[in-house]
Each structure stands twice: as structure tokens, then as C-alpha cells.
Amino acid sequence: MNALYTAVATANGREGRAVSSDGQIDLPLGLPKALGGSGQGTNPEQLFAAGYAACFASAMNSIARQDKIDVKDVSITAEVGIGKDETEGGFGLAVVLRAELPDHLQGEPGRELLEKTHAYCPYSKATRGNIDVRIVVE
Structure with a gap:
């Protein structure tokens, strides 16, 4: 790269x-x-949460621009949890990304946009296969 x-x-x-x-x-x-x-x-979890939320929102803006979708009222909240890694020892992370979507993005349009964003976002790429990332629509 x-x-x-x-x-x-x-x-x-x-x-x-x-x-x-x-x-x-x-x-x-x-x-x-x-x-x-x-x-x-x-703490590192707060810093990671802030970075992931900002990166995901930015990636969504990029996808939305390409697809001509209005995302000005969208907000992304990242929750980063840390806990014992029972399989390998030490600690591990898990992320919940909460997407607050306006009415016009409820249902399938929002899910499709979130899937495209998750595939495009550099933080999502970096964590894929390494930590559990769950996306919740609100």
C-alpha cells in the first residue's frame, strides 16, 4: 500500500x-x-471507538455520494468492549456499531448502505476476521 x-x-x-x-x-x-x-x-478503547465511528461515518459519506443518497442525518456510534479472551488468553475486543438512520434509510436501503460501508471502511477491513463487529440499526 x-x-x-x-x-x-x-x-x-x-x-x-x-x-x-x-x-x-x-x-x-x-x-x-x-x-x-x-x-x-x-483509554485505548475510547480512542478506538472514536476512530472507528469517525472512519465508518466518513466511509458512509463516500458511498452515499457515489450512490446519491442523503446521509446528512445519519450518525454512527461505536461501542468497543474489552474482555478476557477465553480461547487464546489475555484480552480481546468486540465492537457494536450503532447506526442512527433517518426514515428514508430504514429497512433495505439502510441495510444495503451499511453493508457497502462495512466492506469499504478501512477500520472494518482491519478488524474483519479479528474481532466481532456487529452493526445495529436504530
Whole structure:
């Protein structure tokens, strides 16, 4: 792949900082309360959720432009869960993508658009076959 853009960020663990090379991200990191931490600071799951939601919405905009579909009222919410990986040990991730669709995209038109988007989105491609990703229409 010939990269058109490369993001660079450095982190020093779940209870430290995450900093991008251009300074646009400079965040304290903290272990979530649900995992025994203080909940102070963001965490990798939140960052992944924000990135996936933004990427999926952008991919949908691209598909919609090609297919001449109005998606201005669509919103995508990503829920990223972390839990014990019972088969291989350690931890694993699971994602639920919640698509809030307007009336004109309910039913088959919305499902078709979401399937095309899931096939096109770089985050979806990267996670395919690696983690469970479920799409829910709301």
C-alpha cells in the first residue's frame, strides 16, 4: 500500500499519556473504573471507538455520494468492549456499531448502505476476521 497519510502517536501504557507527533492529541490515559482503575483520563478503547465511528461515518459519506443518497442525518456510534479472551488468553475486543438512520434509510436501503460501508471502511477491513463487529440499526 502506498500511504497517503501516516498518523504517528506515542503512548507509555494505560496510565500515562498518548501524544501525536503533530501535537493535536495530548491526552492523559487512565485505566477505566470497570477494570479497577481511577477512571481518570481516556483509554485505548475510547480512542478506538472514536476512530472507528469517525472512519465508518466518513466511509458512509463516500458511498452515499457515489450512490446519491442523503446521509446528512445519519450518525454512527461505536461501542468497543474489552474482555478476557477465553480461547487464546489475555484480552480481546468486540465492537457494536450503532447506526442512527433517518426514515428514508430504514429497512433495505439502510441495510444495503451499511453493508457497502462495512466492506469499504478501512477500520472494518482491519478488524474483519479479528474481532466481532456487529452493526445495529436504530
